[in-house]
Amino acid sequence: MIGFTEEEMRSKQAIHTATEITQQPEVWKELTASLSEQKQSLNRFIDSIYAKHNQVRVILTGAGTSAFIGDTLVPVLRRENKGNVQFDAAPTTEIVSNPEEYLQEDVPTIMVSFARSGNSPESVATVALGEQIINDFYQVVITCNKDGKLAENTKQDENAVTILTPDKAHDKGFAMTSSFTCMLITAHTLFTSKSFNEHVITAAEKLIESLPGSVREILNVDFERIVYLGSGMLGQLSHEAALKMLELSAGKVVALHESSLGFRHGPKSILNDNSIVVVFMSQDTYTRKYDMDILREVAGDDSNMKVIALTDKEDAEVSALADWTIPVTDGSESLSEDFHLALLYVIFAQTLALHKSLQLGITPDNPSPDGRVNRVVQGVTIYDYAE
Known part of the structure; x- marks a missing residue:
C-alpha cells in the first residue's frame, strides 16, 4: 500500500x-x-x-x-x-x-x-x-x-x-x-464528447506500484518548501498539488503553485537551498517549450535545491536536467491530452504529500487533530442577501 x-x-x-x-x-x-x-x-x-x-x-x-x-x-x-x-x-x-x-x-x-x-x-x-x-x-x-x-x-x-x-x-x-x-x-x-481513455487506468495502476521507490529517494532531501509548476490546465492542477502538501504536512512544508511562465514574475523569490521544484510537463509540443525553458532555468540555479519533472514518457532531455524524472506511462500507449496527464500527475502529488506527512510524524487521516481545520469546514456564518 x-x-x-x-x-x-x-x-x-x-x-x-x-x-x-x-x-x-x-x-x-x-x-x-x-x-x-x-x-x-x-x-x-x-x-x-x-x-x-x-x-x-x-x-x-x-x-x-x-x-x-x-x-x-x-x-x-x-x-x-x-x-x-x-x-x-x-x-x-x-x-x-x-x-x-x-x-x-x-x-x-x-x-x-x-x-x-x-x-x-x-x-x-x-x-x-x-x-x-x-x-x-x-x-x-x-x-x-x-x-x-x-x-x-x-x-x-x-x-x-x-x-x-x-x-x-x-x-x-x-x-x-x-x-x-x-x-x-x-x-x-x-x-465533452470524448470517451475516457482506458489506458489512463492501466498507467495509473503501474504508477502507483512504482512511485514508492522514487518518493523515498526524494524524501532523503530535507525540503521545507515545494513549488509546483505547469502550463494551462496543468498550471491550474498545480494549485491542488500544492494544497495536498500543505494539508498533509499540517503547514510544516511551505507549498506554492504557479504557471511555468508566471513563476519568474516574483514567486521565484521563494526558492532557497531547502526547496524542491516540481514541473508538470505538458505533452503539447508548443506548450512544452515553455515548460522546458523553466525546467532549464531552475535546474541551472546555483543552489542546493532539487528539481523533479513529471512527463508523459521517458525523455532524455528532461532527465538530463531534473534530479528526478517521473514518467507516468511506459510509453507504449500515447496519452494525447494534458487532461489524462493531470489524473496521473496528481497521484504523484498525493503520494509525495502522504509520505512527507508520515516522515514528519503527522497523522495523515487527520493532520489537524487540534481542530484548526476540519474535513467539512466549520465556523462559517452565512448572511441573508438582499438584492
Whole structure:
C-alpha cells in the first residue's frame, strides 16, 4: 500500500488516505462504467438547456479542492465547446461574499457544484444565491455523498440533476484524493464528447506500484518548501498539488503553485537551498517549450535545491536536467491530452504529500487533530442577501 503494509498505515492513522490514493484506478473503472450508462440521459438534460437559449453560461464551483476541479477543467472545456456556451470557474467562497461579481441575472446559467460531502455551508449558500439572483437557473450537482444537502435539494427540481460518484470516492480521510479525480472525470465526460481513455487506468495502476521507490529517494532531501509548476490546465492542477502538501504536512512544508511562465514574475523569490521544484510537463509540443525553458532555468540555479519533472514518457532531455524524472506511462500507449496527464500527475502529488506527512510524524487521516481545520469546514456564518 504505497510502500507500507496495511498494519503500518493503520498504526500511523493513514489507512484512509493511503487506501483512497491507491484505489483510484479501480474507482475510475466503476465511475466510467456508470457514466457510460447515464451518458444519453445526461446529454439530453444539457442539450435541452442549450436549445432553450441563445447563450448559456456554465459556472463550475466548489470550495477548496472542489473549486480547483473547475479551475483545472475550464481551459479544456472552453476549447471543446461551441461559442454560445461560456465556461467559467469561481469558488463558492468568493461567490457567497460577492454574489453580484459572479452571478448574472439575465444570463441563463448552469451551476455545476462539485462537493465531496455536499454539506459545506458556502456550497449550499451559493446554490441559494443562484436561485435568488439568476432568472434562468439550472443545476448540475457532482458529489460523492447521496445524502448531502446539495443532492437532497435537487430531488424535486426539474431544472437540476445530481451525478453521484462511486461510494468509495466519498473520501474518509481529511484530504480529498479519490473524490477530486472522480469529480474531474465526471465533469469532463459530461461536457465533452470524448470517451475516457482506458489506458489512463492501466498507467495509473503501474504508477502507483512504482512511485514508492522514487518518493523515498526524494524524501532523503530535507525540503521545507515545494513549488509546483505547469502550463494551462496543468498550471491550474498545480494549485491542488500544492494544497495536498500543505494539508498533509499540517503547514510544516511551505507549498506554492504557479504557471511555468508566471513563476519568474516574483514567486521565484521563494526558492532557497531547502526547496524542491516540481514541473508538470505538458505533452503539447508548443506548450512544452515553455515548460522546458523553466525546467532549464531552475535546474541551472546555483543552489542546493532539487528539481523533479513529471512527463508523459521517458525523455532524455528532461532527465538530463531534473534530479528526478517521473514518467507516468511506459510509453507504449500515447496519452494525447494534458487532461489524462493531470489524473496521473496528481497521484504523484498525493503520494509525495502522504509520505512527507508520515516522515514528519503527522497523522495523515487527520493532520489537524487540534481542530484548526476540519474535513467539512466549520465556523462559517452565512448572511441573508438582499438584492
